[in-house]
Amino acid sequence: MTESRAELEQLLEQIEHEERTLWFDGFGHDEAWKLGRTIRRLARERELGVAIQVRLGEQLVFHSALPGSTADNDDWIARKIRTTSRFATSSLAIRVRHDLNGGFGWLDPALYAISGGCVPLRVAGAIVGTATVSGLADAKDHALVIEAVTSLQG
Template sequence: MALEDDIALVKRQEQDLVLPEFNEDVAFALGNSIRARALAENLSIVVDIRTWDRQMFFAATADTSSDNAEWVRRKINSVRRFQRASYRLVLERGEEPFSPQSGADPADFVIAGGGFPIRVKGAGIIGCLTISGLPGRDDHSVAVAALCAHLGLSVPDYALSPA
């Protein structure tokens, strides 16, 4: 039952973590809060926040590499194509690469946690907040916690249980 519960919670996160607006200031506030957490907790992560047509925030902490940016790119592509958190793809499909029949080339798409759709009230999904560097469930949790804090929502109410 835990898998079904996790899927239901991620769907609720996607439904409830809706921004009233999104612009450069919101992207900076979200990204800066994630970077501050990473520094305080010594997390090696890359954070990317963007609309579909442009990057609005990027930061990398110590001990990350260009590989993390490549994972971010592939997670963004997966969120954009499937219109859901990349961790929900993990829960629903497992972590096996996409099949050739899916049309989602593993060179450009990945099933791994850390990409979360940016949904704006009245506009729908307009971009993605993506984390790379931790295990996928943890990447996802960092993104969710930042959105909860930004929206003034209780982080524990939306938190996945530890793996």
């Protein structure tokens, strides 16, 4: 990526703030479906060629592939989810930490994506699912998920 060290540190601080504050009171199948539809609506309004998945635990509850997305986006989603699940943080946080510290090079790129777009969904601090977007620059994938989560909380 082309961000400066200061920009990366600021982005990591923002992500950590999001993960401390963007929690749901409860999150089940209906909330997962509503979140997926919200992300899809935002993407369609902006004519974004993305694929979207929302999971409750390991269960796929919502999937949508918009025009311009490909099967490669589904592969990216699977690898972003594995990254978020392994490290219990957003895949963008892992990418930023990688860029800051040069770590995580040992992860098998066929299984894990060091790329933003997967956000853990939390209830009372516990991760209960994930919401993932693929198709844009990774920080924009992440931002689209965060925008939808924020809109459902407001």
